Amino acid sequence: MFKLIYMKADYEPWWQFEGWESNIVSINEYETEEQLNDGLNTILEKFRAKYEHEASREDKYYAFWTDAECEFCEACDDDLQIYHGIIIEK
Template sequence: MVEIIYMKADYEPWWEFEGWEEHILERISFNEENEAQEYLNKKLEEFRGNFPFEKAKGDKYWAFWSVKEQCFCDSCDEDLQIYHGIIWNKLR
């Protein structure tokens, strides 16, 4: 079984900081890996069309962003980049 997770946060998805699951916007499970791969490819293509910047870590994490999408951090007293993260999560 495979999950494709879409999260939106002020950090890249591979950090998986405590509470990262609170930033999940979509979580879809697939019984067949090939179906999950097809969905992932479509999602990555969609995000590549919507965001000018992309960074991947291994074959499990992708982060997309635009410099126009930021949020202000009161405790940091600065603007933070917003990332749209995709996670390939293979379940046992």
């Protein structure tokens, strides 16, 4: 079983801070690696067209963001960048 996890948070997906699962927007499951790669390519193409910035790590974490998408953090009294993260689980 293969999974593509889409999360949205104020940190990149590779950090996976405690409770990161509460930021999951969707999970797509695939039976084969070929189906996973097709699904990943579709999501990457969509996100690359929508977000101006991209970063990745370890060929299994992808982060996308745009400078205009921030949320105010009262605890830190500052704006926090919002990231759209993709995690691959094999």
